[in-house]
Amino acid sequence: MSKFKTVAAAVIGCAIIGGVGFIAFAQYGEHKSFPAIKAGLLTGDTAQVQRGQYVAAAGDCAACHTVPGGQTYAGGYALQTPFGTIKASNITQDADTGIGGWSLEQFDKAVRHGVGNHGYLYPAMPYNAYTKMSDQDIADLYAYIKTVPAVKQKVVENELPFPFNQRMLLAGWNLLFFKDERFAAIPGVSPLVSRGDYLVNGPGHCAACHTAKNLLGGDVAETFQGGTLQGWHAPDLTPNPHTGLGKWKAEDIVSYLKTGTSRQAAAAGPMLEAVENSTQYLTDDDLHAITAYLQQLPASKAAVPVAVQSTDPQMVQGRLVFESQCEACHTSSGAGVRQMIPELRNNAQVNVKDPSSLLNVVLKGADGPITAGNPTGAGMPRFDWKLADEDIAAVQTYIRNSWGNSASKVTAEQVKASRAELGAKAWLGR
Ligand code: HEC
Ligand code: HEC
Ligand code: HEC
Known part of the structure; x- marks a missing residue:
């Protein structure tokens, strides 16, 4: 369980290229301010902590912030990029090496706006999806993260060589590919589809793997039509009957996300981890919502090739x-x-x-x-x-x-x- 969390390997590499042209913007952008999270959402009671734990599962925070066999959320997981290594931060409550003492506003700034204590975060941290999350979910998540035991573990997050280690370059990437905006329901769809849309494009960050990336590491326009990362292909999730989920019934998709298997397939590699750490914990209602959203996507237009003759x-x-x-x-x-x-x-x-x-x-x-x-x-x-x-x-x-x-x-x-x-x-x- 090591290499594939590099969802954003290409993203990072290219972030940098994208950034170079925008240094001037970056210097200005470092001081940018963000819309404040709604006040009064933080109660810290048990119910909120439990909701926050569910949000953490839906967001699969553990996938990157917990090293397999290591301490929960203590960070250190290495994401390999063509330019060097990025490590996921320690997000436990330790004041020196983690995010102890962070206010809700600071936490929000990192998770939804991609700016941590050292400046811009590399998009290996999928803030470009998390940005869609609601104020309530962020407050709940914060309340839960507050209850995670502090672990002292220093993580040197950024070991990239110069100039790739210059975080301000990431402002250029953000300018090109990051839409810092909250979730808005597609008009006219059912509440079920809307909830699925939120889960898939917000916490679930499914596009991080299932949407191909352009040369600069941004998402291509053909969303959910398949992407390749670290020796795996994350297939087309649209209802295309040949290469996508067109032949899957709703219960097949639900079963796959809940158990890792369906009539058609068994999850391996990065998807196996996503099922084990994240989707298996979602409620049946939420799994049906994800399914309903995927099933109403427009089918991809991939042409069906003629089969190779059996006499070949x-x-x-x-x-x-x-x-x-x-x-x-x-x-x-x-x-x-x-x-x-x-x-x-x-x-x-x-x-x-x-x-x-x-x-x-x-x-x-x-x-x-x-x-x-x-x-x-x-x-x-x-x-x-x-x-x-x-x-x-x-x-x-x-x-x-x-x-x-x-x-x-x-x-x-x-x-x-x-x-x-x-x-x-x-x-x-x-
Ligand atoms: C695909 C991997 C990945 C996932 C999933 C992920 N993170 Fe991260 N996160 C990272 C990486 C890598 C960094 C460090 C980025 C950097 O140094 O620029 C980071 C940084 C952070 C930071 C900033 C810490 C600091 O000291 O500046 C916070 C807070 C954070 N993540 C919280 C979360 C939460 C909460 C979730 C789940 C909702 C989550 N992350 C999911 C990879 C991930
Ligand atoms: C870390 C990368 C990653 C993330 C995040 C991810 N997937 Fe996947 N997914 C994959 C890969 C890789 C495969 C192919 C696995 C295999 O071949 O066994 C896959 C397979 C699937 C399949 C089976 C498709 C088929 O034709 O066999 C479904 C359904 C699926 N993913 C849904 C989702 C949904 C929904 C989300 C978001 C909640 C998601 N995935 C998030 C990487 C990812
Ligand atoms: C001992 C039983 C066994 C043998 C022999 C075997 N397989 Fe498999 N195969 C499996 C199982 C079990 C899985 C599901 C693994 C997973 O992804 O969890 C699988 C998965 C696969 C998949 C991935 C399917 C998907 O949905 O992603 C392919 C392709 C495949 N096998 C091809 C082959 C080929 C080709 C051979 C012969 C060279 C072969 N298998 C031999 C048991 C077997």
Whole structure:
């Protein structure tokens, strides 16, 4: 559980480029003021603390602010960027090394406006989504964070080399990509869809992974149509029937977010963490709200490619690999075993153009999700040591073009590149 919290790796790199042109603005921007949070929302009673704990789960603050096995919210989690390392801050109540003594206003300024005690925060901290959160949720969250035990742990957050360590450059990024505005409901939608919109685009920061980034690390206009991060592809969440959630029923989406598995898929990598740390704790009402919001998005327009012929030599080779290595679990019809072995036919992730996640799972294997709703979690074995690049490419092309699936071929060169990127083991066969 290390590399993928780099949701914003590209974002940060590019933040900097974006920032360079705006130094002048930055110097001015450092002194910018923000709309004040509504007064009188802070009671600090048990009910508020409990609501705040729920907001922290919805926002998945622990994903970055708690090192696996480390102390809660004590920070230190390293986010790798092409320019160097950024560490998530200690947000416990320790006065020297954490955020002890911070007022609600200071907390708000960091979480919703992206300005911490040392100046602008790197957008690795997803304030560009949190900015949508309500005054009430921020006050509740603050009340909860106040109850987290203080831990003294110094985190040197910014180890980037010059000039990337210059926080004021981030003002340029903010100017280009950050809309500092609260949530506003889409007119005319149901309260359920509106709540889902709030959760997805506010605390849930789903777009951080599921929306592709432009060269400067800002979100592209095609929101929720899939993004690639750290060797994983976070797929299209729109109702596109081929690459998106078009074939998922509402209960499939709810089940996936609650337990990590659905009829179609099992969560791996960064999504497995999002389920384990965050979405499994959401109420059924909120999961239905997220689902209703996703289902009313306009379907992406990705074209459906023509399937590769079963007589193609790579398909013939791939079929042999599938029969000997995969069929015992995934079954010859690609149907899998319900809620345990994911179905490979009708599986959006198998049909997406970018095979990053497929290569990741087949090369390095995947632990099944372990959630309250799915305590046993079957796993997918790793094949990096067992199969040559050509065989992995062939089996990928085969599953991507069988049982009604259709997607581009995967080449041995792609497998080789993936092995290097993921630090996978070498094939033992030669
Ligand atoms: C995807 C990773 C990620 C998530 C999720 C995340 N943070 Fe952060 N956060 C960071 C990083 C990285 C920093 C340090 C950024 C920097 O140094 O510029 C940070 C900084 C902060 C700071 C500023 C601390 C300081 O000393 O200036 C606060 C406060 C904070 N986060 C609170 C939260 C809360 C509350 C949540 C959940 C609602 C949250 N964060 C979720 C990555 C994350
Ligand atoms: C840290 C990055 C990250 C965040 C944040 C994130 N996701 Fe994901 N998501 C992924 C990745 C990567 C996958 C693919 C996992 C796999 O292949 O097993 C995925 C898969 C999914 C899938 C399954 C799609 C399919 O076709 O198999 C759904 C549904 C989903 N995410 C919904 C959400 C929602 C809703 C949110 C916000 C509450 C969210 N995700 C937040 C990275 C993320
Ligand atoms: C021992 C049983 C087993 C074998 C053998 C096996 N798998 Fe899997 N596979 C699984 C399980 C379980 C998962 C779900 C893992 C997770 O993401 O939690 C999975 C997941 C996958 C996924 C990801 C699906 C998704 O929704 O993201 C792909 C692709 C896949 N397997 C392909 C293969 C291929 C190709 C082979 C043969 C080279 C293979 N599997 C062999 C059990 C198996």
